[in-house]
Amino acid sequence: xxxxxxxxxxxxxxxxxxxxxxxxxxxxxxxxxxxxxxxxxxxxxxxxxxxxxxxxxxxxxxxxxxxxxxxxxxxxxxxxxxxxxxxxxxxxxxxxxxxxxxxxxxxxxxxxxxxxxxxxxxxxxxxxxxxxxxxxxxxxxxxxxxxxxxxxxxxxxxxxxx
Amino acid sequence: xxxxxxxxxxxxxxxxxxxxxxxxxxxxxxxxxxxxxxxxxxxxxxxxxxxxxxxxxxxxxxxxxxxxxxxxxxxxxxxxxxxxxxxxxxxxxxxxxxxxxxxxxxxxxxxxxxxxxxxxxxxxxxxxxxxxxxxxxxxxxxxxxxxxxxxxxxxxxxxxxxxxxxxxxxxxxxxxxxxxxxxxxxxxxxxxxxxxxxxxxxxxxxxxxxxxxxxxxxxxxxxxxxxxxxxxxxxxxxxxxxxxxxxxxxxxxxxxxxxxxxxxxxxxxxxxxxxxxxxxxxxxxxxxxxxxxxxxxxxxxxxxxxxxxxxxxxxxxxxxxxxxxxxxxxxxxxxxxxxxxxxxxxxxxxxxxxxxxxxxxxxxxxxxxxxxxxxxx
Numbered sequence: 380x381x382x383x384x385x386x387x388x389x390x391x392x393x394x395x396x397x398x399x400x401x402x403x404x405x406x407x408x409x410x411x412x413x414x415x416x417x418x419x420x421x422x423x424x425x426x427x428x429x430x431x432x433x434x435x436x437x438x439x440x441x442x443x444x445x446x447x448x449x450x451x452x453x454x455x456x457x458x459x460x461x462x463x464x465x466x467x468x469x470x471x472x473x474x475x476x477x478x479x480x481x482x483x484x485x486x487x488x489x490x491x492x493x494x495x496x497x498x499x500x501x502x503x504x505x506x507x508x509x510x511x512x513x514x515x516x517x518x519x520x521x522x523x524x525x526x527x528x529x530x531x532x533x534x535x536x537x538x539x540x541x
Numbered sequence: 542x543x544x545x546x547x548x549x550x551x552x553x554x555x556x557x558x559x560x561x562x563x564x565x566x567x568x569x570x571x572x573x574x575x576x577x578x579x580x581x582x583x584x585x586x587x588x589x590x591x592x593x594x595x596x597x598x599x600x601x602x603x604x605x606x607x608x609x610x611x612x613x614x615x616x617x618x619x620x621x622x623x624x625x626x627x628x629x630x631x632x633x634x635x636x637x638x639x640x641x642x643x644x645x646x647x648x649x650x651x652x653x654x655x656x657x658x659x660x661x662x663x664x665x666x667x668x669x670x671x672x673x674x675x676x677x678x679x680x681x682x683x684x685x686x687x688x689x690x691x692x693x694x695x696x697x698x699x700x701x702x703x704x705x706x707x708x709x710x711x712x713x714x715x716x717x718x719x720x721x722x723x724x725x726x727x728x729x730x731x732x733x734x735x736x737x738x739x740x741x742x743x744x745x746x747x748x749x750x751x752x753x754x755x756x757x758x759x760x761x762x763x764x765x766x767x768x769x770x771x772x773x774x775x776x777x778x779x780x781x782x783x784x785x786x787x788x789x790x791x792x793x794x795x796x797x798x799x800x801x802x803x804x805x806x807x808x809x810x811x812x813x814x815x816x817x818x819x820x821x822x823x824x825x826x827x828x829x830x831x832x833x834x835x836x837x838x839x840x841x842x843x844x845x846x847x848x849x850x851x852x853x854x855x856x857x858x859x860x861x862x863x864x865x866x867x868x869x870x871x872x873x874x875x876x877x878x879x880x881x882x883x884x885x886x887x888x889x890x891x892x893x894x895x896x897x898x899x900x901x902x903x904x905x906x907x908x909x910x911x912x913x914x915x916x917x918x
Contacts, residue, residue, distance in 0.1 A: 382548055413562065417569055424573055428580050439587040443594040449601070451720030454643045456665050458657040467657075469664055473640060475605070475720035477598070501718065503641060507664070 445531040449476030453503065455525055455539040457517050465516040465541075469507035472527055474498040480533065485510060486526040517541040605719035609633030610689060616713065616727040619697070620704050623679045626697040627713070629723075631689040639687035639698060640718040642668040644676075647726075648710035648829070650764025654703065655711065668700055677703035706911050708776065710766050728770050728911070747897040749791035749890055750845075751853065754902065758786040762829040769828075773903075774917035776910030777878075780830045780871035782862035783820065785884065788853035789845035794891040798822060798843040800836050801887040801896075804861045806904070808878035818880075820872035821863035830871040833862050874906045 456469040470485060481497045485508050492510045508527075517523055519541055526536040609632045619626040631637055644666040646655040653659045654677055655666040666676035672683030682702030689696045698715070705711045705727055715723040743755030753759065760769035761781045769784050783804065789796045803821040824841050827833040846854040864870035874880060882902040888895060905917045912918055 385548060410562065413566075417566070421569065421573070424576060428576055431580065432583060435584065436587060439591045443591050446591075446594055446598055449598070449720060451716075453641065453716045453720075453722065454645075454665060454714055456645060456657075458664065471643070473716065473720060475601075475718065477601075501640070 441531070444478060445529075445533055447477045448480045448529055448531060448533040449474070450480060450482070450498075450527050450529060450533065450535045451475045452525060452527055452535060452537040455523070455537070456507070457523070457539075457541040459516075460511075465518065466512040468510040468512070468517065468523070468525075470510065470525060470527070471503055471507050472498060473503045474500050476500065480529040480531065482508065482527060483530045484528045486524075486528070487512075488524050490515070601719070604635050605717075605721055607634040608637050608717055608719060608721045610637050610715060610717070610721075610723040612713070612715065612723060612725040614729045616725045616729045617700075617705055620706050623677070623704060624699065624701040625704050625706070626699055627715070629689060629696050629698060629715070630694040631691055631696065633691060635691055637689045637721075638718040639670070639684065639689075639715055641670075641716045642684055642698075642700065643712075643714040643716065644668065644703070644705060645712045645714075646709050647712050648765040648767055650708040650710070650766060652707055652709060654707065654709065655705075666703060668702065672702070675702075679703065708763055708766075708779070708910065710768055726768060728768065745899055746790065747886075747899065748895065749789050749794070749796055750886060750888075750897065751788040751790050752884070752886075752899055753786040753788075753856065758784075759902075759904075760784040764829060765831040766829050773905065774910070774912055775874060775904060775906050777906035777908050778873065778875050779910075780873050782823070782827060782829050782833065782860050782871055784828075785859045785861065786856045787843075787845060787859055788848075788856045790848050790853055791890065792848045795847050796845040797838060797889045798845075798859065799838050799887045799889065799894065800866050801885070802859070803863075803866070803885055804872075805883045805885070806872075806874065806880040807882075808874075808876045808880055810878050811876060816876075818872060818874055820861045821866050821868060823860050823862045823869060825860070827860045827862055827869075830862065833860075833869040833871060835867045835869055836863065837867070877906055877908050879903055879905045 451473045452470060453473050454471040457465070458467050458469065459465045460467055468487060472482060474480060477500060479497055479499045482494050482504070485492045485494060487510050490512075492508070494508055496504055496508065498504055521541050523539050523541050524536060525539060526534055528534045611630045611632055613628055613630060617625045617627055644655050646653070649656055655662050657664055661678045662674065662676045666682060667674045668676065668682045668684050670684055670687055672681030674682055676682040679702050682700070684701070685699045686696070687698055705713075711727045713725055713727055717723070743753060743758070745752045745754060756771045756773055759772050761772040761775055761783050762769045763776070763779050763781050772783055775781065800821065803819060806818045808816055822836050822843070824834040824836050825843060843857055843859055845857050848854060862869065862871045880903065882904060884899040884902070886897050886899070907917050909918055
């Protein structure tokens with residue numbers, strides 16, 4: 380019974396409260412602002428963390444994979460389509476890495492030659508990468524710089540004497 | 542008593558300053574912190590995976606760098622019909638596995654094997670362990686015994702399907718499975734000795750000239766060879782250029798060779814002067830029969846500079862391959878025989894012409910060139 384009395388008194392006190400409607404509105408406003416800001420913060424945090432994880436994850440995974448590529452230029456054979464043409468270079472590339480790679484391009488002294496040849500682990504290019512020079516020739520005893528690039532961005536540069 | 546306790550709990554609850562928003566705020570903050578931790582841990586894991594990949598590949602690179610395979614003289618040996626051995630020493634710190642052997646003919650002589658003109662190889666001869674190319678028309682070329690343990694010396698890599706002792710000059714590249722290349726030239730190049738020191742053991746000194754006759758200094762080339770071989774044993778019936786190494790030991794004047802300088806060779810087993818083979822000096826750029834040009838003592842002479850106080854300024858290699866004075870064509874020793882050889886040097890010394898003859902040098906020609914080591918049958 381005492382509990383019931385105490386509750387009745389309390390309700391009576393509250394009913395006689397001096398707080399006006401503006402206080403309630405202010406509280407409500409603050410509540411709305413806090414909830415909104417916190418929601419925005421939450422959404423921003425989720426999206427930022429997700430974006431970071433996506434970008435960093437892609438970077439780490441792609442770099443990890445690319446780092447396992449090891450192209451090795453085993454041989455460069457300088458020849459020509461005729462006796463004295465000196466316009467063909469055959470390049471042999473071995474995969475000494477731990478994953479297959481695809482050769483995208485070969486540069487000879489900064490001249491681009493495009494290819495699309497996949498080399499499995501431990502293997503050599505099934506057909507040599509044949510660079511047919513146009514408008515230029517290689518010269519005996521000159522140093523030729525040959526760069527091989529894969530689709531993942533791995534490059535290896537070697538020098539050969541023609 | 543029970544009612545009083547309930548009332549205390551209610552009062553505490555109703556008078557508590559912390560509202561529900563505080564609890565939610567706390568939870569919210571904790572969630573954010575946990576998300577941050579999660580992100581950091583995820584980053585660590587990713588970075589650790591990346592590092593482990595780097596570490597693994599670095600180990601491979603270190604193993605690759607510790608390979609040190611050394612082919613040694615004569616480069617290729619034990620020739621049979623279609624096979625030979627490549628002797629190597631593994632002086633590195635790890636086992637070396639040969640993945641492929643590239644053999645390129647860089648100075649074709651009497652044949653086009655392992656060149657672009659060869660219909661079999663259409664480029665360099667490729668020798669795999671499994672045999673993927675019929676590189677010389679004798680069936681697929683392959684090699685065995687391609688794994689060389691660390692510290693192993695005189696290891697023989699057996700190559701089957703071709704031979705490279707036909708007189709051409711070959712560049713041989715041994716490619717390891719880790720991507721390292723080890724190469725040598727066959728026939729094994731000779732190394733000049735004495736650096737022009739005129740007091741060496743195998744030197745004849747006549748007048749101001751020192752003429753070297755050790756087996757690394759008196760050489761020949763055939764075809765388009767750029768690396769010479771000892772001329773004390775030569776192939777018969779092959780057009781060649783002979784190399785003789787000279788130094789000027791006079792300190793008071795240089796020596797200019799004249800076009801009369803020549804060599805005369807007589808086979809031991811033949812009678813009559815008609816059997817002589819004679820050849821004259823050719824230009825200083827005539828290193829092989831494919832590049833012979835006539836000698837002109839005015840335009841491009843052999844000038845041997847005067848010696849200094851410490852000896853000759855250096856040696857000069859003189860090429861013989863003219864079929865007459867000022868001629869070209871090379872020298873051809875058709876007979877299989879020993880050849881009694883004279884060299885007549887005619888030159889200008891201190892502004893005056895002068896001549897000397899080097900007598901009684903002996904060389905031999907053979908039809909079975911190159912001969913087994915230590916012989917000239």
